[in-house]
Amino acid sequence: MDGKATPTRTRLERGRSALGPALELVHTGRAPTRAVLTAELGVTRATAGAVAAELEALGLIRVDSRPGAAAGSQGRPSHRLSVAEEGPVALAAQIHADGFRVALVGLGGRIVATAPTRGTATADPAQVLGEVVEAGAALLRAGGHRCVGVGLAVPSAIAEPEGTALNPLHLAWPAGAPVREIFAERVRAAGLAGPALTGNDVNLAALAEHRHGAGRGAQHLLCVATGHRGVGGALVLDGRLHSGSSGLALEVGHLTVNPEGRPCYCGSKGCLDVEADPLAFLTAAGRAPGPEVSLLKQSSDLLRAEYADPSVRGAAEELIDRLGLGLAGLVNILNPDRIILGGLHRELLAADPERLRAVVADRSLWGRSGGVPILACTLDHNSLVGAAELAWQPVLDDPLGALSRSGG
Structure with a gap:
């Protein structure tokens, strides 16, 4: 090796900081083609191509090998971009007064698999959160998917930075229950990869609708x-x-x-x-x-x-x-x-x-x-999708770093 970087490597290094923004553009449907990606990132076509290729190598997106043009359009055809359907997933859970639901959610807000609504939420948050993680782990095992992280939607205001549920009135949980701490401990004990994050259910519904819905x-x-x-x-x-x-x-x-x-x-x-x-x-x-x-x-x-x-x-x-x-x-x-x-x-x-x-x-x-x-609202399970957005956010911020930390 003479120490000289190849043109592709140079372009990738220049565009490495664009990996996260590029992934978010594809994730939210704002970059359906490589030409749009190039324009949105404000980089050269070659750099955008290198960035898209790296995201594809990470198993996050798919680049159509046959460029095409929309009917009636003019100019050079562009490669179509989409999220990788067989890529990693986030484990999402939503707790409500009538029980809880868990799902696997891929990039693009796409629900890959769900488990039926389970039981009634008891007054013991540790018991409920343990059952949530157990059901989620079973769903992951059944699908054989790689997990980037776990997100939880709770019907309560969540105080930051402690992650306590201040007013879980409709769950009969004690005020100030350390939901984030309990949830993270259960996730670690189950050996699930990635961070364990929590948020208010309507906040997360709004986030999901902003990125993928109405x-x-x-x-x-x-x-x-x-x-x-x-x-x-x-x-x-x-x-x-x-x-x-x-x-x-x-x-x-x-x-x-x-x-x-x-x-x-x-x-x-x-x-x-x-x-x-x-x-x-x-x-x-x-x-x-x-x-x-x-x-x-x-x-x-x-x-x-x-x-x-x-x-x-x-x-x-x-x-x-x-x-x-x-x-x-x-x-x-x-x-x-x-x-x-x-x-x-x-x-x-x-x-x-x-x-x-x-x-x-x-x-x-x-x-x-x-x-x-x-x-x-147009998403049927927007709080679940929003909980997944919590888990996906570290990947959107730093795809290489987040996937290496989660074992991807």
Whole structure:
């Protein structure tokens, strides 16, 4: 060897810092071809080719060997880029009042495999988290996939940097439960590769929707959603979750929307959390909740199947008005360029979109002149996908380093 670097090696070294940005562009669908990748990265075609080849060698993306052009386009055909379907996965888990679900999620937000919803979340976080990790490890073994990390979505505000669940009201867990510490210990004990990360379920839903769903392209994205119980919110600014100084920003569930309303678990009354969640809808419709399926499914099914019933329609209008009041206040404070709604709120929007938009416009300072778009979330399991995004983020930041640390 004469010590001289080959042209390909030189290009790769120049573009090595672009590996993460390039992977994120393919991951979020913003670089479907090598030509787009070249333009987005602001590098030469040769450097972009070297970067794409390295990501392909790492098993993260696929570069089509036969360049093609879109119908009617002009110019030189470009190689198509896509995430590697047989590449590594993140293990994702979501805990809610009715149990938990685990899934394997690849790049691109693609759910590779899921296990059925399990059990009821008991009051012991260590027991529940142990069962979550056990189910996830079994799913990984069954698929034989390489794992880059593990992410967990929890229906509670997660304080940073400690990773404690401050208000897991609907799980009956003790306030301040050290969820991240327990989860990481269970993951290590199971011998799973990669970091173990945790976050609030609606925050993670918003992150997933921003990268892969209804929030794609928004600069200031507000997400409001019901879980199986309660209401949560999240804000994504320029592609990053805004979590505040200690992870506790946007506790929208405790906005007062009915001063004379129902008592809330937080000690107040008339909060969005108890005025616009699945239990509130069933109660307003005069329907007793049953134990067979989750409250979210019961309320969504009722809204879809019996909207013509005056009691159901009246309950829907009541919740839409409460939700609209809360959204208007958030619009006044945050000035988002897009609002997306999940859970039961997605169904309420579908049932009467004009009513909800009218309430927000009437109550917000800029509603009549600006008209903030209000859209439905489009990912069916967005909190799970968001939990996987947590685990994928170190790989997006540093593909070579993260895969070497996780044994890839």
